[in-house]
Amino acid sequence: MEHAPPRTWAEIDVSALRHNYRVAIAQSGGKKGMAVVKANAYGHDTTLVLDALEQESPDFYGVANVSEARKVQARLPRARIYLLGAANPLEYREIVERGLTPCASTMEELVTYAEIAASYRKATSIHLALDTGMGRGGFLPDTPAYAQALTFTHPYLQVEGIGSHLPVADEDEAFTQEQIRLFNTQSPTTFSYLHLENSAGILHYQNTHTNLVRPGLMLYGVSPIAHYQSLLKPVMTLKSRVSLIRDLPAGHGISYGRTFITARASRIATVGIGYADGIKRTLSNAGAQVWVKGRYAPILGRITMDQIMIDVTDIPECLIGDEVELFGRHILAAEVAERAGTIPWEIFTGVARRVERVAV
């Protein structure tokens, strides 16, 4: 049986990914690294990303939940895996059995993990989460519970690290500096791992107190702060192909709602990608462009589920079958996000499962 190539695919530049990881470590001043690979490695495909990053030997891989941890463990059985947020109690036993590293925000969590670790007679490591301003989890600083957690000891549960998170490192320097100061005063260096910085924290702040950084977005080549974009290389390029080209007269409506009407006789290409692939429908009539034949071509009218229309009137060399870039090397995912009214994290994680990821 003939096997046609995918109509829409995402090229994953594995050497760019390694470059970005090295940039994260260098910008941090040579700290240890936790490669954040939650949400299918920000939509880039966990397996491809693990295979690329393995030679950089991250100290930890950061995931959101146990099912993501299983995937990492299947590929890298010896890797240390950290759960970035609170686990629910139904996950605790598997976390201990698999030797994952969770974090605790309450004494109840610490005690429960300790009991489970003891029941399996399995030495387990855990980190304390400290809420310095994110409001999503963690002990509050200067509280009796936190003081108790800092001195917690148990034969099977070792508190080996303390972590906190930065909610506004890309937009509020004063608040972030205050968080850094608070974290530093609240996290004794007797713990093996002290970690606070996400991508924006790594790129924009110096903190010699922490010894582990948690880069996510920047690994995938997008800086949360535009100033640092030139340090990074885009990793994912989302591509599709022209499936049809038609000549339409002036005054012809394009797509649902007829929100765009041709102002001139136009050459319109139909491209085989839509919102079901992860092209946000809010990009409709938002001035968005694609990259085809080395030129920018505007997207016309509404994004449909599986197809979009682009104006190639001024690109006569564009032909059926040509590759079209939606974002990646020539169009930054951050620009697309801004036009779509969202953030690059959501653009990446919104790339649908049906889009094949291909290492390049």
Ligand SMILES: *Cc1c(COP(=O)(O)O)cnc(C)c1O
């Ligand atoms: C997702 C996440 C990160 C990575 O954040 P980026 O802004 O993508 O670098 C770091 N730490 C925690 C706790 C996270 O949940």
